[in-house]
Amino acid sequence: MLEKALQGKHAYWGWILFLLGVISIGGIFYVFQYFNGLGVTGMSRDVSWGLYISQFTFLVGVAAGGVMLVLPYYVHDFKEFGKITILGEFMAIAAICMCLMFIIADLGQPLRALNVLLHPTPSSMLFWDMIVLNGYLFLNVLVGWVVLHSHYKDAPAPKWIKIFIWISIPWAISIHTVTAMLYCGLPGRHFWLTAILAPRFLASAFAAGPALLLLVALIMKKVANFDAGEKAIQKLTTIIAYAAILNFFFVGLEFFVAYYSELPGHTHTFDYLFFGSHGYDNLVGPMRFSAFIGIVATIMFLIPKCKQNTTLLPIMCIMIFLSLLIDKGLGFVLGGFVPNPLGAIVEYYPTIPELGIVAAIWAAGALILTILYKIVLSVEANKA
Amino acid sequence: MDVKRRKFLKIAGISAIAGIGAPTAFSTLLKGEVNASSGGGHGEATEKSDAHAEEKVVGKQYGLVINTKKFGQIAGLAEKCTAACHAEHNVPDYGNPKDEIKWIWTESYNHAFQGKSDHKKNDALKNLPILVTCNHCANPPCVKACPTKATFKNKDGIVMMDYHRCIGCRFCMAACPYGARSFNWKNPRETYANGEMKFYPNGINKEFPTRMRGVVEKCNLCAKRIADGKLPSCVEACGDTKGIIFGDINDPNSEISQVLKNTFTIQRNPTTGTRPSVFYII
Numbered sequence: 001m002l003e004k005a006l007q008g009k010h011a012y013w014g015w016i017l018f019l020l021g022v023i024s025i026g027g028i029f030y031v032f033q034y035f036n037g038l039g040v041t042g043m044s045r046d047v048s049w050g051l052y053i054s055q056f057t058f059l060v061g062v063a064a065g066g067v068m069l070v071l072p073y074y075v076h077d078f079k080e081f082g083k084i085t086i087l088g089e090f091m092a093i094a095a096i097c098m099c100l101m102f103i104i105a106d107l108g109q110p111l112r113a114l115n116v117l118l119h120p121t122p123s124s125m126l127f128w129d130m131i132v133l134n135g136y137l138f139l140n141v142l143v144g145w146v147v148l149h150s151h152y153k154d155a156p157a158p159k160w161i162k163i164f165i166w167i168s169i170p171w172a173i174s175i176h177t178v179t180a181m182l183y184c185g186l187p188g189r190h191f192w193l194t195a196i197l198a199p200r201f202l203a204s205a206f207a208a209g210p211a212l213l214l215l216v217a218l219i220m221k222k223v224a225n226f227d228a229g230e231k232a233i234q235k236l237t238t239i240i241a242y243a244a245i246l247n248f249f250f251v252g253l254e255f256f257v258a259y260y261s262e263l264p265g266h267t268h269t270f271d272y273l274f275f276g277s278h279g280y281d282n283l284v285g286p287m288r289f290s291a292f293i294g295i296v297a298t299i300m301f302l303i304p305k306c307k308q309n310t311t312l313l314p315i316m317c318i319m320i321f322l323s324l325l326i327d328k329g330l331g332f333v334l335g336g337f338v339p340n341p342l343g344a345i346v347e348y349y350p351t352i353p354e355l356g357i358v359a360a361i362w363a364a365g366a367l368i369l370t371i372l373y374k375i376v377l378s379v380e381a382n383k384a
Numbered sequence: 385m386d387v388k389r390r391k392f393l394k395i396a397g398i399s400a401i402a403g404i405g406a407p408t409a410f411s412t413l414l415k416g417e418v419n420a421s422s423g424g425g426h427g428e429a430t431e432k433s434d435a436h437a438e439e440k441v442v443g444k445q446y447g448l449v450i451n452t453k454k455f456g457q458i459a460g461l462a463e464k465c466t467a468a469c470h471a472e473h474n475v476p477d478y479g480n481p482k483d484e485i486k487w488i489w490t491e492s493y494n495h496a497f498q499g500k501s502d503h504k505k506n507d508a509l510k511n512l513p514i515l516v517t518c519n520h521c522a523n524p525p526c527v528k529a530c531p532t533k534a535t536f537k538n539k540d541g542i543v544m545m546d547y548h549r550c551i552g553c554r555f556c557m558a559a560c561p562y563g564a565r566s567f568n569w570k571n572p573r574e575t576y577a578n579g580e581m582k583f584y585p586n587g588i589n590k591e592f593p594t595r596m597r598g599v600v601e602k603c604n605l606c607a608k609r610i611a612d613g614k615l616p617s618c619v620e621a622c623g624d625t626k627g628i629i630f631g632d633i634n635d636p637n638s639e640i641s642q643v644l645k646n647t648f649t650i651q652r653n654p655t656t657g658t659r660p661s662v663f664y665i666i
Contacts, residue, residue: 036570036571037568037569037570037571037597037598038552038567038569038597038598039483039569039570039597041569043569044481044482044483044569045481045482045483045484045485045557045563045566045567046563048554048557048558048567049554049558103553106553106554107551107552107553107598108550108551108552108553108554108567108568108597108598108599108600109550109551109552109596109598109599110551112532112549112550112551112552113551115531115532115534115549115551116531116532116551118532119532119533119534119549121530121531121532121533123527123528123529124528124529124530124531124555125529126529126531126553126555127531130531182555183558186525186529186558186559186561187525187559187561187656187657187658188525188559188560188561188562188653188656189558189561265499336558337558340563341498341560341561341562341563341653342491342495342496342498342516342563343494343495343498344495346481
């Protein structure tokens with residue numbers, strides 16, 4: 001089936017070339033970082049994780065979001081998702097690959113990455129994260145490929161694959177739960193130390209993942225004649241709406257706990273993120289923007305007229321995705337380092353090489369996604 | 385009917401097997417975690433009840449008592465300790481706070497003791513230099529977080545770093561509630577064209593290795609000096625002032641244990657349950 005990715009029109013090859021270009025430029029920046037150390041990034045002693053880890057955290061959610069298609073289709077036999085479930089699985093593959101690239105980009109000694117396997121340490125949540133992420137990647141490659149290949153060969157999917165599909169459902173939950181546990185188990189970081197973190201992560205993931213998928217499906221409808229089906233699209237909007245509502249509900253609860261209790265440890269980071277603290281406010285603009293577009297889009301997802309408007313729908317998807325990207329892929333991780341354990345505030349600004357590497361990893365993810373979706377489209381086109 | 389029964393038996397059988405396995409697996413997991421989770425949320429988890437008995441620390445636990453009064457009285461003493469330590473351990477000087485590496489340094493009271501306010505406190509307290517460093521916790525969150533065991537507790541209770549195993553993920557830096565860890569954002573061994581080291585203006589101590597870029601480092605309580613029968617360099621820098629007292633806090637006959645027994649001391653962030661081994665006389 002892979003050969004399908006090599007047959008395309010000019011626009012397809014143009015897009016591939018563009019992505020390869022971005023990857024090459026970012027690749028050069030990575031070589032620069034590799035030889036000069038992480039000092040070329042904006043990270044510091046006080047904000048020791050930056051865009052790499054925050055993007056990683058967000059993308060684990062995008063990967064987990066695929067389960068919002070797998071679950072209705074396979075468990076509840078929601079036939080309308082038949083055409084797009086494979087897209088959810090392949091999106092998970094691209095997202096996990098990006099996660100792994102972000103982790104490697106963030107390591108001070110990337111050549112030693114396999115030490116995690118050589119010296120397995122069950123007490124470390126990073127050890128478990130490695131297991132669940134790679135496991136999820138394996139499950140989605142296996143399930144996606146086997147199901148698509150049987151479809152290609154006009155044969156029913158083999159029965160044994162069902163087992164892996166069923167395993168993949170709780171596994172999707174596990175990847176984002178364990179990723180939350182990287183943060184919520186650290187005794188000295190008040191902003192992260194919250195039991196609601198895993199549910200909040202999952203809620204935002206189940207909104208962001210399907211929003212991206214819906215956006216891509218709408219684009220493919222325009223450029224590749226792929227129709228996901230009106231029923232499937234409307235069901236996706238419902239899923240996004242409920243997940244987004246849950247997400248903002250959870251965020252609201254965090255606000256209540258912080259500002260009603262007025263415990264300094266709880267309010268400090270929220271102050272910094274949304275109002276500025278002691279003159280430091282470089283995240284206030286993005287965080288307020290994120291909250292605004294997120295809430296507006298959520299309300300729009302509840303209004304039938306907006307949901308059914310084909311011009312508005314992609315914009316709403318972008319708003320939800322961007323809102324959650326800023327919230328989790330920026331504010332959440334960076335905010336946890338403010339204030340530092342000694343009560344000081346240090347702000348972080350990414351550098352050009354860092355942004356170049358981030359762009360390259362996004363482009364690499366888009367490339368994987370494009371190739372996989374191209375195969376799906378070609379197989380579908382053959383059927384017609 | 386029959387099919388349903390078979391199905392039921394199958395499910396029952398699987399559940400039973402899972403039921404037998406789960407508690408054993410669970411208790412094994414818990415046992416493994418006992419040492420790591422001791423202390424709970426109660427700060428100093430002393431052996432008050434039998435439930436805590438098995439958490440009793442065996443073996444040595446080296447620690448420090450820092451007499452901040454002495455540092456308030458003797459100007460420049462704290463800086464002397466920092467200088468001695470950083471020279472001993474080849475701590476590079478990058479000249480900017482972003483890349484800064486520090487093993488032991490001075491903070492104000494309200495920064496060092498988070499959650500303790502200096503509001504309406506005496507002026508002397510506000511100006512008191514507080515030396516802060518790795519607390520060599522009895523229950524260190526950094527050791528728990530490290531995915532490669534590159535940071536570990538040695539037989540003397542010292543939290544150590546293996547610079548050759550560290551992958552530079554910086555999970556330990558996020559986990560440490562004391563900000564005691566630094567990362568080599570740059571290559572500390574960088575040299576000028578003439579071969580002179582860029583970040584060691586005063587030369588290097590050949591007795592201790594320099595680090596490579598991309599690894600985390602922090603105070604090692606002078607494990608090597610202790611092995612050689614010497615005092616930690618910060619303690620030595622204090623001379624006869626008794627500004628810092630070093631010893632095994634688990635040995636009731638040690639000098640440090642006597643000081644702890646007879647003097648009121650406080651620890652940094654005891655509510656995090658890490659059981660820090662550095663104590664302060666204020």
